[in-house]
Amino acid sequence: MTRANRTIGVFDSGIGGLTVVRALRQLLPGESITYLGDTARLPYGTKSHRTIERYTLQMGEILQRYEPKLIVVACNTASAHGLAALQTASPCPVVGVIEPGAEAAAQVKGAVGVIGTLATVSSASYDDAIHRREPGKQIHSVACPLLVPLAEEGWFDDPITDAIARRYLNQLPFEVKTIVLGCTHYPTLRPSLDRTRPNTQWIDSGEVTAQSVDNLLKGNLGYRTESARGPLRILLTDASNRLREVGERFLGEALGNVELVEL
Amino acid sequence: MTRANRTIGVFDSGIGGLTVVRALRQLLPGESITYLGDTARLPYGTKSHRTIERYTLQMGEILQRYEPKLIVVACNTASAHGLAALQTASPCPVVGVIEPGAEAAAQVKGAVGVIGTLATVSSASYDDAIHRREPGKQIHSVACPLLVPLAEEGWFDDPITDAIARRYLNQLPFEVKTIVLGCTHYPTLRPSLDRTRPNTQWIDSGEVTAQSVDNLLKGNLGYRTESARGPLRILLTDASNRLREVGERFLGEALGNVELVEL
Numbered sequence: 001m002t003r004a005n006r007t008i009g010v011f012d013s014g015i016g017g018l019t020v021v022r023a024l025r026q027l028l029p030g031e032s033i034t035y036l037g038d039t040a041r042l043p044y045g046t047k048s049h050r051t052i053e054r055y056t057l058q059m060g061e062i063l064q065r066y067e068p069k070l071i072v073v074a075c076n077t078a079s080a081h082g083l084a085a086l087q088t089a090s091p092c093p094v095v096g097v098i099e100p101g102a103e104a105a106a107q108v109k110g111a112v113g114v115i116g117t118l119a120t121v122s123s124a125s126y127d128d129a130i131h132r133r134e135p136g137k138q139i140h141s142v143a144c145p146l147l148v149p150l151a152e153e154g155w156f157d158d159p160i161t162d163a164i165a166r167r168y169l170n171q172l173p174f175e176v177k178t179i180v181l182g183c184t185h186y187p188t189l190r191p192s193l194d195r196t197r198p199n200t201q202w203i204d205s206g207e208v209t210a211q212s213v214d215n216l217l218k219g220n221l222g223y224r225t226e227s228a229r230g231p232l233r234i235l236l237t238d239a240s241n242r243l244r245e246v247g248e249r250f251l252g253e254a255l256g257n258v259e260l261v262e263l
Numbered sequence: 264m265t266r267a268n269r270t271i272g273v274f275d276s277g278i279g280g281l282t283v284v285r286a287l288r289q290l291l292p293g294e295s296i297t298y299l300g301d302t303a304r305l306p307y308g309t310k311s312h313r314t315i316e317r318y319t320l321q322m323g324e325i326l327q328r329y330e331p332k333l334i335v336v337a338c339n340t341a342s343a344h345g346l347a348a349l350q351t352a353s354p355c356p357v358v359g360v361i362e363p364g365a366e367a368a369a370q371v372k373g374a375v376g377v378i379g380t381l382a383t384v385s386s387a388s389y390d391d392a393i394h395r396r397e398p399g400k401q402i403h404s405v406a407c408p409l410l411v412p413l414a415e416e417g418w419f420d421d422p423i424t425d426a427i428a429r430r431y432l433n434q435l436p437f438e439v440k441t442i443v444l445g446c447t448h449y450p451t452l453r454p455s456l457d458r459t460r461p462n463t464q465w466i467d468s469g470e471v472t473a474q475s476v477d478n479l480l481k482g483n484l485g486y487r488t489e490s491a492r493g494p495l496r497i498l499l500t501d502a503s504n505r506l507r508e509v510g511e512r513f514l515g516e517a518l519g520n521v522e523l524v525e526l
Contacts, residue, residue: 040314041304046415051303051501118505149412152309160426167423238314242381 001067004222007032007233008213009068009092011059014042015243016148016184017074018250020097021232023206024072025253027214030223031230034066037247040238040263043148044077045117045183052119056082060090062235062261068092069221072213076101076182076205077117080125093216100208101180102129108178108201111138115168116182118143126182140176144168148185152246157191165189165196172197181205188250235261264330267485270295270496271476272331272355274322277305278506279411279447280337281513283360284495286469287335288516290477293486294493297329300510303501303526306411307340308380308446315382319345323353325498325524331355332484335476339364339445339468340380343388356479363471364443365392371441371464374401378431379445381406389445403439407431411448415509420454428452428459435460444468451513498524 010021014037021035036059038044044052056078063071071094073079073086079096087094105112105126114126121143130137146164155161172179178201181187187204194200217223224230236243239260247255273284277300284298301307301322307315319341326334334357336342336349342359350357368375368389377389384406393400409427418424435442441464444450450467457463480486487493499506502523510518 040310042309046305046503046505047303047501048503145416146409146412149409153408160423160430163423163426238310240309240311242309 002222003069005032005224005226006069007034007066009063009066009071010035010074011056011063011071011078012037012075012184013044013055013078014039015247015250016151018247019184019187020072020074020206020209022250022252023204023210024213025230025232027210028217028223029229030226031217032224033230034063034068034233034235036063036235036261037237039236039243043117044075045119045145045148047119049081049123052078052081053085056086057089058263060086060094064090064092070095070213070216072209073097074184074206074209076120076184080120080123093221095209095212095216097184097205097209098125098129100212101182101203101205102126102133104203104208105178105180106130106133106137110178111140111173111176113172113176113179114139114141114182115144115147115179115186116141117148118145120182126180140172142168142171147189148183151185151188154246154249156188161189161192162195165192169193169196177201178203232256234258237261237263265485266332268295268487268489269330269332270297272326272329272334273298273337274319274326274334274341275300275338275447276307276318276341277302278510278513279414281510282447282450283335283337283469283472285513285515286467286473287476288493288495290473291480291486292492293489295487296493297326297331297496297498299326299498299524300500302499302506306380307338308382308408308411310382312344312382312386315341315344316348319349320352321526323349323357327354333358333476333479335472336360337447337469337472339383339447343383343386356484358472358475358479360447360468360472361388361392363475364445364466364468365389365396367466367471368441368443369393369396369400373441374403374436374439376435376439376442377402377404377445378407378410378442378449379404380411381408383445389443403435405431405434410452411446414448414451417509417512419451424452424455425458428455432456432459440464441466495519497521500524500526
């Protein structure tokens, strides 16, 4: 198989990365995608740098079995703590979600906010990536540990989610008019986030990462030339019915056959 | 060392089991306790039977290195899905938190409620254990996935926690006057739970399990005969500052030196 026709490997700590797959399939419907979710050890957002880095390398190894032309680390926490190690180890290119998000954030006017898991915020990865582009940029970050379990509970458009979003987002100064959704679960909570902070420009990791993948394919990796609709293969390290149900809401289409991968 | 002087191994998916350690140290202050929290893979409550059983066996193996006289599975989810396998495999006795909770629930008058993680509730372990004692007992169970992350966020006494507790507990019929706290995190949320459902008798896994451990020691295992205050050793599979902070609130005393165990 020519490199262009090979699959794109997408890795996430669980099922949040399916929002990135959704964006990829909207922008690049012809591409084959192999998704690997580490549902046996999710979430990564509360874990240490060393553990997240180790898990990221293991997930990269598993994806290599499928001979991807590119690996997308579709998890902000893994991008913050494991991307550099995986880029060094992997024979194929690896992109994360933080650089594309930082690129978009660096281009807006004024201060930006970043919301994410404890591990992502404490890594200061967005700060570093934005300041590499715009050294004087004002950045305000807030860790929002409850937003992932709320999204997984499915309370997408709910007064309780509004109250929790208010508590977190009200920690950002008024001048912040652009906020990076620094966790792949967060786009599903947009109704509450919009109500809490109207007139905000949200930067969605999934959308900007899909753009960035498109640029890489347009460059030297190449677009898949086979049939019109690319296949989607879903691999999980632990499978429960609950995950299937929530996953379909994140992906916006049926999950199909889910394969279990032994760790 | 005589068996009576050996340590009690306590295992939990994370740090919730420290509420059980707290109860053990209140009732049995002279005992040595070796606590193992699987913080690298927490939570177990959203994972499958097979994965939880495998993790429970691995944690039991690690605890055996410390030659315990008894292992306490201080996690409802692991007790529901992994206890039987560990009891078969372990050379020392193993007790879980579900049988003691069920024993207490079977003794009260009228219908009982059980709240727990998705995995605990879907296992129907409390139903089975209560019905073995009281076949006609009315039992109403509600899975409460957000209560663990709320406790870990430290919102113990908070209007948002009240709202979430109301949404879950209002699924129980009025006639339920006794509720089993079927997750070791829940005792920390008692202020909200009490406001939501006043005049309820709460059955705390930690307290009833400590009683049950006391009975086993009084039987043939024996009490530790050494110094007055027993040592507490904390082992975690992943360590973050955040866990230390939350853990101390669960334990009610300083965590001291935390050792990292490689998986």
